[in-house]
Amino acid sequence: MELLVEEQPATLSIPAVAKRANVSVRTVYHHFPSKEALFDAMPDAARWRGGGVNLEGASSPKELAAMVGDAFHYFQHNGPLFNAMRLSEASERVGSELDRRARARADRSVSSLAGQLDKKELERLRSLLGSLVSYDTFRALTRRYGLTVDDAAEVVAWAVTGLSDRAKRTGKVGGGND
Numbered sequence: 720m721e722l723l724v725e726e727q728p729a730t731l732s733i734p735a736v737a738k739r740a741n742v743s744v745r746t747v748y749h750h751f752p753s754k755e756a757l758f759d760a761m762p763d764a765a766r767w768r769g770g771g772v773n774l775e776g777a778s779s780p781k782e783l784a785a786m787v788g789d790a791f792h793y794f795q796h797n798g799p800l801f802n803a804m805r806l807s808e809a810s811e812r813v814g815s816e817l818d819r820r821a822r823a824r825a826d827r828s829v830s831s832l833a834g835q836l837d838k839k840e841l842e843r844l845r846s847l848l849g850s851l852v853s854y855d856t857f858r859a860l861t862r863r864y865g866l867t868v869d870d871a872a873e874v875v876a877w878a879v880t881g882l883s884d885r886a887k888r889t890g891k892v893g894g895g896n897d
Contacts, residue, residue: 720761720800721739722735722736722739723761723800723803731754731757732754733747733748733751733754733757736751736757759816761800777824777827777828778827778828778830778831779828779830779831780828780829780831780832780848780879780880780882780883781880781883782828783824783828783848783852783879784875784876784877784879784880784883785876786852787852787872787875787876787879788869788872788873788876790852790857790872791857791861791868791869791871791872791875792868792872794854794857794858795857795861795868798854798858801854817854821849821852821853822845822849824849824852825845825846825848825849825852826845828845828848829841829844829845829848829883832844832883832886832887835886835887835890836886836890836891836892837890840886840890840891840892843892843893844882844883844886844892847882847892848879848882848883851875851878851879852875852879856871856875857871860874860875
């Protein structure tokens with residue numbers, strides 16, 4: 720991960736990883752049979768590097784709102800890695816995995832509302848919540864709008880709670896007035 724952040728992502732190689740880790744190339748290949756396997760391990764390595772934050776456990780919007788602070792501090796801690804991965808040859812591969820995990824997290828977080836919303840509204844809520852608790856939203860709020868990490872997390876937690884409460888109350892995510 721350090722090499723990916725420090726060097727040009729296109730120049731990352733198994734021999735360079737071995738040299739940085741002070742192990743043989745063969746040892747790296749034992750754990751990562753290809754460069755693609757090395758990139759596939761990045762999201763889990765970033766989670767471990769971020770203190771083991773579990774972003775996967777929210778089973779309701781309330782639980783999702785409660786974990787936004789941890790998620791945003793994780794994004795802050797791993798920001799250089801996320802940015803480097805975006806520029807790497809594996810960005811599509813890593814991005815697809817991160818997107819899959821974000822969709823699964825959003826699915827779990829709205830599952831408790833499945834009986835209260837029709838399919839279209841449930842999908843709209845899932846999409847909004849998944850987008851709100853994301854690295855892109857974190858970057859926009861902290862870099863573009865200058866919010867602190869904690870303020871950004873508070874705003875997103877507020878939005879997650881408000882959107883889900885509105886959906887529970889009205890059966891709709893958007894459109895019309897309350």
